[in-house]
Amino acid sequence: MTTTTAAAVPRPGIRLSKPVKVAAILVAWVLIWIPTHGTHTLSLSPADLTPLHEWLNEVNDTVGANRNSSPIFLYFFNEIRAGIDALVTFVQALISQPSFGRPVPVLGWLGVVAVVAYISWFFGNWRVALLAAGGFVFFGLQGLWQESMDTLALTLSAVAISLLIGIPLGIWAGLSDRFNALVTPVLDFMQTMPTFVYLAPLTLLFLIGPASATIATLIYAMPPAIRITAHAIRSVPRAAVEATDSLGATGRQTLTGVLLPLSKRTIVLGVNQTIMAALSMVTIAALIDAPGLGKTVIKALQTLDVGTAFNAGLAIVVMAIVLDRVTTAASNRVRQVGTTHRFRRPVAAGLGVLTAICCYMSYTYVWAAEFPDQAGVGRAISRGADEVTLWAQTELSTATEAIKNLVTFALLNPLQSLLVESPWWLVGAVVVLLAALIGTVRTAVTTAACVALLIGTGLWQDSMTTLAMTIVATLLVMVLGVVVGVWMGRNRFADRIIRPALDAGQTMPAFVYLVPFLALFSATRFTAIVAAVVFAAPVAIKIVADGVRGISATTVEAATAAGSNTWQLITKVQLPMARSSLTLAANQGLIYVLSMVVVGGLVGAGALGYDVVAGFSQGQLYGKGLAAGAAIVLLGIMLDRIARASSPSNSPKGHR
Amino acid sequence: MTGEAVISVKDLWKVFGHKAELVPRSAELSALSRRELIDRTGCTAAVRDVSFDVAPGEVFVVMGLSGSGKSTLVRCLTRLIEPTAGSIIFEGEDILAADKKRLRDLRRRKFSMVFQHFGLLPFRQVLDNVAYGLEIRGAGKAERIRRAKEVIDLVGLDGYEHSYPEQLSGGMQQRVGLARALAGDPDVLFFDEPFSALDPLIRRDMQNEVIRLHREVGKTMVFITHDLSEALKLGDRILIMRDGAMVQCGTGDELVGAPADDYVRDFVQDVPRANVLTLRWIMRLPRPEDVLDGPELGPDVVVRDAVRLVLAAGKPVKVIENGELLGVVTDEEILAAVTGVEVPA
Secondary structure (H helix, E strand, O other): OOOOOOOOOOOOHHHHOHHHHHHHHHHHHHHHHHHHOOOOOOOOOOOOOOHHHHHHHHHHHHHHHHOOOOHHHHHHHHHHHHHHHHHHHHHHHHHOOOOOOOOOOOOOHHHHHHHHHHHHHHHOOHHHHHHHHHHHHHHHHOOOHHHHHHHHHHHHHHHHHHHHHHHHHHHHHHHOHHHHHHHHHHHHHHHHOOHHHHHHHHHHHHOOOHHHHHHHHHHHHHHHHHHHHHHHHHOOOHHHHHHHHHOOOOHHHHHHHHHHHHHHHHHHHHHHHHHHHHHHOHHHHHOOOOOOHHHHHHHHHHOOOHHHHHHHHHHHHHHHHHHHHHHHHHHHHHHOOOOOOOOHHHHHHHHHHHHHHHHHHHHHOHHHHOOOOOOHHHHHHHHHHHHHHHHHHHHOHHHHHHHHHHHHHHHHHHHHHHHHHOOHHHHHHHHHHHHHHHOOHHHHHHHHHHHHHHHHOOOHHHHHHHHHHHHHHHHHHHHHHHHHHHHHHHOHHHHHHHHHHHHHHHHOOHHHHHHHHHHHHOOOHHHHHHHHHHHHHHHHHHHHHHHHHHOOHHHHHHHHHOOOOHHHHHHHHHHHHOHHHHHHHHHHHHHHHHHHHHHHHHOOOOHHHHHHHHHHHOHHHHHHHHHHHHHHHHHHHHHHHHHHHOHHHOOOOOOO | OHHHOOEEEEEEEEEEOOOOOHHHHOHHHHOOOHHHHHHHHOOEEEEEEEEEEEOOOOEEEEEOOOOOOHHHHHHHHOOOOOOOEEEEEEOOEEHHHOOHHHHHHHHHHOEEEEOOOOOOOOOOOHHHHHOHHHHHOOOOHHHHHHHHHHHHHHOOOOOOOOOOHHHOOHHHHHHHHHHHHHHOOOOEEEEEOOOOOOOHHHHHHHHHHHHHHHHHHOOEEEEEEOOHHHHHHHOOEEEEEEOOEEEEEEOHHHHHHOOOOHHHHHHHOOOOHHHHOEHHHHOEOOOOOOOOOOOEEOOOOEHHHHHHHHHHHOOOEEEEEOOEEEEEEOHHHHHHHHHOOOOOO
């Protein structure tokens, strides 16, 4: 941070010297670190437990022992579990599992394909119908028909429940400022919390199985439904609402006559987001025995069978693309005003009959019920992926090693030793001081509380290791976000090429990324960082791109007319004006990185991620895993608050 | 006047901010200017102590620049915004005392509003937009459609019943807004800068449309605008607002002829005086040398309409009201009014 602002526009003295103060604190940190490093680091070896962890273990045991006697379980949690189980089992009986005394599900593949195509056509258009039919047939060709249908059944159940609860809550939050203020932090929490964290408590309450998996999925999938519905209600033009009020409409008339029709399109978009979120949980939910494609991926990962993991991952991606395109087409259809086509009704009836016939055939004939066994396509895909991996491992290792070493030795190692080897009081003091300097007293108090609680979890040193990786990953995400985002924001062609790739990237389950990176970089901290960056970068890039794109054309035109060159335009106009987007991108990037921390634990990242995973699989480490989950959340809150507080001065240097 | 007024507004205040209700009550705070009030309390006084009456069948215009509080004022009248203090009597009924249900009823039957940005429902056809108010109050479908068609004809939109708003031009969309307001056959129509978003030519058309409708249906109208020429064209009486407070209230010729202060004077100085002022404003007392056998005119004749006659007469024209000689008008006064040069007193 250079401070060549002496000749700049006069501003209050305190603001000017902020970077200097921050730099001073950092320098002081390093100076104190030299004599004190290695002391008071609060280290804890992987197998050791603190009293807190043991206490959490006991809670777990107690709950397990009382599952069938305590009233709160008998009449509440067990009831929920039974209800959700029944729903999932019912959908599975329809499309994926042998049921009702039959060797096959009620609807065979022909029926499912026909129904999916018909629905896609009815709510979207014939193009997405074709895509949907093709995609679903592809599952069969991959040899993954039943797994895909299991995944679909679980996803649909979770989405249905999410929408059933989420849309009414969203409407409420849209109408009531008070409820909105109440629900926003809860939603933030639900979305920020790494999914791994609540898997453990969920299995405690609902046992391992489809019910827990569905609940985990819907916890993750419901926030977008609520948020987007509330946003939709809130962004209905004031003029329309006021006009309706002035005509003497009651609250309900306003809701059904104006608010809902005008926000329908956005709400459908919320449905889209909900489905995408649910799908992205497929693999993680498989860890607690969710049936379907996720299980195949996990099994393959555990045996490092890249080919099979890729094949199943591909099926998840195809399903994501199909569902995404169909719901997007549906929301576009909602927007179109005007009369429907004259022949639409008879065509709809005709196709409906055709669909019914397909369903009947798939119910009656074996050839239409069970997908003909032609898994040759799937095997070919697996083999291809295996070959590519082998080639990459042998041919690219020099290049990948160089990148890995550069990031590890230039960035990660120094930062990590600074954080991990400093005495806890030093890191705590630095962080709180920085928070106070960048933000307000309140930021500092929150930060201090987070530091204290982190110490309380007994996992201070692991937290510092994770923090170092998180900071490095977030930095890389922001570099990518700004460079690619600005490019996309300025260049429509680039946007058109890159955006679909980003969309696909976001719907890919995190595990799928791990496969190739594991192949390239083997199990190290760096692999985890790369996976996190790849997972988080699309969001950051998109936000920056939209921010740059959103700057009013007049401003850019005025700056161009004043004779700015491209570089000046970017640094003096577009980036400063997209500042709020940059802050948001950093925030979201951070959240995404943190949610990958646990996944990173699987591939050699160690630290908190490993603690969570280990706690999940080994009973005696359960409490420690839970504490590690809490530590991740604490890190997230702490970083988020500081990043948010710094937003006014967060702009890239060079402007003004 | 109060007895026959359709709307009677007394000491109306709207203050936004924390503990806003204290401001009108405190003699000290209510005397502060808007700026001082913000500095002192953080509250914004959008409407400050406004009182006026609207007579039946009158077109009452509230005029002011943006931020003068005129839109807030008109919303207070129908309680789309809750006033902070004061009273609003509508046809003898205290609007502020009305409960939710009564207020809804009043909105459904007694007043309706036309908005600057139309506020049409994009997913409904013109016909359904116009019928929307009737639908809300529970009218049957056949009646709704009959009445909607009627007002659509009235505002000159026949043939567009089945169009969607986005297929219409801005002027036509506002006609839909107008039709929607008229459909419920209200006693009072409120217009909130209805033509500000339109092109000048369309705006003139729509102003003429309002004049025509006023002549045909004779509704009481309260019209908000920031455009002085629009105010003079439409308004029987005009209320000028500045920083939330009333500056002057009177007929167009009163504003031009006797501005209450420099603010109003600045405002009206570019108005073509001959189009607004009546002879009453420019006549002088007869002098001994005047020859008093010229033609006669009434005092409320607009200058513009008297020009030809006065110039042709070649001698003073007598201004007569009820057989009494009020004064005379000569070439000199007429030319001063037409050229906009003040006659030296």
